[in-house]
Amino acid sequence: MKFIHLLILFLVFSSCKKESATLTFSEINILKETTTTIEINMPKAIGKGQAAEKINTTLNTFVCNALHIDASMEKKETLEESIQDFNNAYANFNTFISEELKEELPKWEALIDGEVIYNKVDFACIAMNSSINTGAANSSLLLRFFNFDTNTGNLLTTKDLINNVEEFTTLVEKYYNKEVNSTFTDADNLLNDNQFQLPETLGFSEEGVIILYDNFSVGAFEKEIVEFTIPYQVANTYLKI
Template identity: 30%
Template sequence: MKTRILFLSALLLSLSCKKDHKLAFEPTSFEENKCSDCPVIDVSIPKALENTKIATRINTALREEVIAILNFDEETAAATIADAIKSFSTSYYDLKEKFADETTTWEAKIDGTVTYEDENILTIKLDSYLFTGGAHGYSTSRFLNFDKKKGQELEQSELFKNKEAFQDLAEVKFRLQEHIPEAKSINSTGFMFEADTFYLPENIGYTQNGLQLFYEQYEVASYADGPITITIPYSEIEKLMHTPVKTMR
């Protein structure tokens, strides 16, 4: 009886280990000192905790993205997120010193979340909002896709086995969602694709519901139209992808 219990315990532990493929993360936050005259800076991103190649690559990629968003001082290369926050703040204070009556408080908000993970793929979506004066702020999203087994970030070209076939399917989906007649040009209803030819966005990422195409404001439409997203179920694109994916539970 005791042997049977030990066997069942070992079996359950084995099954649990096979199912538990997720990396360990902890939330990491950075904020600027808050005062009536300070810029508002709020950065919240996940930090991979494991001492592995993929964890190191994830943390490095996130750090580089946040620095690129916040670093306003082109003459100084920020090495850390804290350096980038200082660069953002310094640029605000320099401008305020020159134009005290015209400068409104700057804002920077960055939030990173895991949108997909299985044993092969992990995707983190980085949402950001910047306001540095003017009529309105600017929001954007950036997908970071990682190959967990190779321990590297994936370029868009590495996602697809047949990118041309995927793009053809994506155009069909785009036309259906945006009500663009099949026989008309892609810009016939007011879009602004260059050369009047459909193309994939710069941002593509894995989500729970499918592969998401994210067109930024201004990328193919006016600012008033906002960002445009197309989500294609994995079941429709499985044969076009380099790495099979599994829907998150």
């Protein structure tokens, strides 16, 4: 009987330990409309431990990098400082343009969004995107997935997530070719231009592994986004998570 009691206590403890690794998230919402328009909607990990702190630091860094426009200025480390940095960059450039062209710049806009798209025990995937318009014909768009070990808050790389990167790349290429062929009329001429590579980051949802190439990562398809999902029943063989 004593052994059974100890076993039950062990199972309860193990269950609680695993549950605690599933972090909860709230949301940060910021809207600043002054000389520029800045809107930020992003997740915030809840908890006093190091894991939540590290996750929030990583997400904040993405936002701060997106708002850092003027390379001559030191990049800031907090959201408020980065918002002011963006406004200062606009003010400085607007002053220069006004003196040279005798007219003011259009209002700059920065729209940054993030969402927790997968959150299980020990693992969370967060999708972040930024759209920065500094007066050009098209906004500068950046989309990234952030995969975290929720026990430690460490950011997981593709090698942490995939057990055979070479074979997984071959699988992704098959899905990619199918998607491009069904989307682009001139796909045959473009698919062979470059050696195929995985995107910089992988996404995870309830349905499967999200593969996304934005207009920076697919040079052949400028200003286009190529996105598809590989179901888990196909991808599970290659996954470490």
